[in-house]
Each structure stands twice: as C-alpha cells, then as structure tokens.
Amino acid sequence: MSNFQDNFTPSDFHALSSEIENSIRNQIPMQINSFDAAWLRAAISRTYYSAYLAIREEFLGSVRLQTRISHRSRDHITIKNELQRLPTHLVYLSQFFEDLRDYRNEADYDLPPNYEVDPSRVQLANLKAAKILQELPIIMQHL
Numbered sequence: 001m002s003n004f005q006d007n008f009t010p011s012d013f014h015a016l017s018s019e020i021e022n023s024i025r026n027q028i029p030m031q032i033n034s035f036d037a038a039w040l041r042a043a044i045s046r047t048y049y050s051a052y053l054a055i056r057e058e059f060l061g062s063v064r065l066q067t068r069i070s071h072r073s074r075d076h077i078t079i080k081n082e083l084q085r086l087p088t089h090l091v092y093l094s095q096f097f098e099d100l101r102d103y104r105n106e107a108d109y110d111l112p113p114n115y116e117v118d119p120s121r122v123q124l125a126n127l128k129a130a131k132i133l134q135e136l137p138i139i140m141q142h143l
Helices: 011-026 037-060 074-083 088-109 119-142
Strands: none
Touching (some): 011 037, 037 074, 037 119, 074 088
16 A cells, blocks of 8 residues: 555554553453554564464474474574475475565564555465465475
C-alpha cells in the first residue's frame, strides 16, 4: 500500500504491550489498527516464531534431531542448517525459513528510515509460514 508510512519508534512496542496489558486487565476488546507499524512488526515477528517453534518441536520429537536442539539462540542456526539439507525440490522451504528470519530481524531491530514495514510484508510472511507449516510432515520425512 503506497500511502502507508512507517513512523515507528521503539516506544511503539511498549505502547502496544501496554495496550494489550490494559485490554486484558480491563477485559476490553482491543481495537487493532492493521496499519499501525508496531502491530505490523509484531505480526511479522510472531509469524517467524510460528514456523520456528513448530519446526523445533518436530525436531525434539525426532531421535536423530532432538540432540541438536539446545533451547538456546543457536537453535535458529541449527534449524536453518538442517533445512538446507532438504532435497532440491524442497529447498525453497529452507529459503522461506531464512526469509522469515530476515523479515523478523528487520521488524524487530531496524528503524526508519533504514527499514519501513509495509502491510504487504506481513502478507508475504504469512504465506511463507503457512507453506512451511503445511509441508512440515514432508520436511521431517527428509531430515
């Protein structure tokens, strides 16, 4: 959407967290502004973690892979490296996972003007995560 502007500042994440906490405490339904940069950034971050956590849990259920998971930050790299071992016809899923991590890192760490979130990025992240989650049983057959 060309008229969207990302005027995000780090305090917007705190404001979002406070808004969520207030809504829970007061049992008031939240009004989500889908064009708010903090919401978009949070959505991108959560989308990455939907894929990451699903894959990690599958790895923990695998005799061969469970010892590779340490519940530390290096698990992100371990998962990436394992996905890169997929057969050629599935390697695009490894790229999708890397893309999601890149999107999350940008959304979590980069500020305007170096990075400006766009609603279409949320849509793209959701499509890639959905494909990973859909293909997870096939991924595990090949690892």
